[in-house]
Amino acid sequence: MDIVTAITQFAWIVWIALAAVFLVVEMLTLDFLFLMFGIASLAGLVSALTGAPLWLQVVIVAVVAVLLLLLIRPPLLRRLRRGEDPTPTNVAALIGMSGRVVATIDATGGQVRLANGETWSARADAASVLEPGTEVSVDRVAGAHVHVIRRTEGLPV
Template identity: 60%
Template sequence: MDLIQTIEQFAWIGWLVLILAFLVIEMLTLDFTFLMLSIGGVAGLGSDLLGAPVWLQVIIAAAVAAVLLLVLRPPLLARLRRGEDPTPTNVAALVGLSGRVLSTVSAHGGQVKLSNGDTWTARPEQRGELEPGTVIRVGRIDGATAYVHPEEEESTA
């Protein structure tokens, strides 16, 4: 019985440690998840200071954190990411790019020159071969190989 009274008497220290730990993790992740959990911890600390039993403090903290995670976090994330540049970069920018076959593209390899000036090792997405001069479009990139298909395929599909 003495242990339970000690826990209830010093629960505010546990809440402070929990809040500070969540805030430090939030500073490292910047995802608003641990911020919402720390605000839930503040609600638990507040209920402790108002004299609520420990079990009620935990329920209040969990409920506040859950509501904030479900209601407040999504619009905050959308607002934070609103200014991001939607332009694809690196390999993602190559998908959909057109080009021309330089050397015969078959299942064993070949080369294409893309419209951005890059020369890539290529393979066809479907069976068959693509002859030099064929206009192609990149379907996907796997490692250092571009998987291409003839330009006409895309307009009919």
């Protein structure tokens, strides 16, 4: 028996193994990506069991995978993420938060008390020096420091 005949004859084993691997990886990632590949591998298994040539099995797997990724995965992801809370948390919640300068802030350091009651080490851009009592807003977070900018008049604190 030559190698091509052996591969064609036992391709169904490869499709089962691929489906199993993809489904295990999907259980670890929960992103519906490997689930689609696993289902496509099962389509390859069905085509192998019905006697399709190897090239046709590969084409069927590719077409099924693309269709599942484009048509089934997006609605599944929307349904999965439907109940998520859109409120920013952790560092993302600090961006735009107001505060008051506690210790003079310049490019090398200082301190700010944020609206949530936390006191952070802060920095300003090189051209700014912010004195205590100045109202500021968090521009970005870099490690354990917040970079702040002076709040403009009329914005709520």
